[in-house]
Amino acid sequence: MQVNIGRLRGGYCVYWDEKPSGKRKRYQLKARTRAEAESEGRDRYLKESQPTNGLTVARIWETYIYHLGTKPTAKTMGWTGKAVLLHFGELRPDQITVDDCRGYLRQRLAAGRKIGSAHTELGHLRSALKWAGKTNLIDRVPFIELPPKPDSDVRPLTDTQIVRIIDNCLAPHIRLAVILLLTTGGRVGSILDRTWDKMDFERGVIDLRKSDGVTRKGRAVVPMNRMARAALQTAYDSRQTNWVVEYNGKPIKSMKTGYYAALRRANMVGVNIHQIRHTVAVKMLSAGQPIEAVSQYLGHSNTAITYKTYARYMPEHLADAAEILNIDRFSELARTSQKTAK
Structure with a gap:
């Protein structure tokens, strides 16, 4: 729901349109400044919109999205809420049980959705209810059981595949974006919103961080390798705007059309854009780079995230541990058996 601050009788007011009736609610505020009005307006909205029998999940969900503002999660929850609210929307938080969560999972799987999608949807429900608890909108936060998150089945790209993708990026801005994805390990958004002041040719670094910090995904400052420098220098020499990736004198919001055309x-139909970031991590780990370094390169907030996602791609680090389990006499028997078999 869109909650707005306006002017009324020389002061400030808060107003919004009720759903589904569309009836407008408007209340005079005591605030003297816009900042005070924003804060007081939120409190008034929460007070006036709370049902007499307690907040429902639907109302909490709506209010949490409003609280998130322009954060990417707010937009995502607009989509995940379509399924979540059909199942939980009319319930109060204190009515939710583990059986409800399991029933939701069964329902989503029966509808042909993947377990990963259900994990995300229930995760958003958990986040909204935790926020409601922290802000004292509800007295008790119910336990939301999440299904086990499935291991990624995305395979890393080979060097041959990488070359084929780049060679088939006919549009210069798509070619540049793909090269930056491959050399920085950044996400698409962190590449497309870069400006030239974030490319430090003198120090040889690329800053993927957002200056305002409005992102739920980690971003890093990474070295500018030779491949990235060559592509960036070419783009810099012919630049028309301050945006690194530009087309027709404007920044681009998406590279899907050009990427999938390549x-x-x-x-090579079926190679997801995120597969490039996955490839970056696996290539570095396979080359023996410490997982701490890879974690920093990917912008992960801690190494636990990197271990959970990529440890299965570094089985060689278990070789020494496996060697400890050897018993010499049986090892000799194994070698003798192999010779006899030959």
């Missing part, structure tokens, strides 16, 4: 030309 995949079709390369006969």
